[in-house]
Amino acid sequence: MLFQHLRAILLGPVTVTIIIPVLIVTTVGTAAVDLGPAPGSLTLVAGSLLVAAGVAMLAWTISLFARSGAGTLSPQDPPRTLVIRGPYRHVRHPMFSGVLGIVLGEAIAARSLTLLAWFALFALFVAVMVSRVEEPRLARRFGNDYARYRDNVPRWLPRLLSWHASRPSGTD
Structure with a gap:
């Protein structure tokens, strides 16, 4: 399982936050x-x-x-159970938010317009991919549990109070 986690991290977040920005800065x-x-x-x-x-x-x-979902961030080994803990009680895609925060932070720290353009391009890709691929896949995999979660937790802008699946919809 450790190898699967490392492979997924290298192929996803490391590529987006380190390899591509380095290639952009060294070539452009x-x-x-x-x-x-x-x-x-x-x-x-x-x-x-x-x-x-x-x-x-x-x-x-x-x-x-890994702990709650028994899976990785890789689509080839996704969580086996719907993860609705920690930041997932406030926003549906905190992992993407974290990666976007890293890329935006790099652009700001370097005062780089080319890295800011990479952030904008990647943010657009994530927005389209989440709505067209990720969320439909989650709906198929987790059915009514995901539908209820989706109806109570926003996609991008976090809710102030955490949502708990065990409580009736609309109560905090």
Whole structure:
């Protein structure tokens, strides 16, 4: 199982957050925005905090997939049970949110327009893929449990109070 997790992490998040940004910067450049020394320090700190938050979210959600879902983030070995714990009680796709946070944080820290363009392209890809592929697949796999979850937990903007499947819909 460890090998499956590592393979999925390397093929997914590592490719999107490290390999592709490095390829972009080394081939195209950063197209850095010169904001002067003080704003540059602020963007480095803000971007680094966003990267750290994204990494923490990614680690948390991967751990939940392994422990609660008995699976990995890979479509070839997905969770066997619907994961509705931790951040999944607030938003349906916190793993993607974590990865998007990392990519956006890199663009902000580097003050890079090319990395910002990569963020926008990847965010568009995720939005389309989630609505057209990921969520229909979850609906087929988990049926009514997923439908109830989908009806109570937003896709992207987190709800303030956590949702609990054991409670009637609409109560917190």
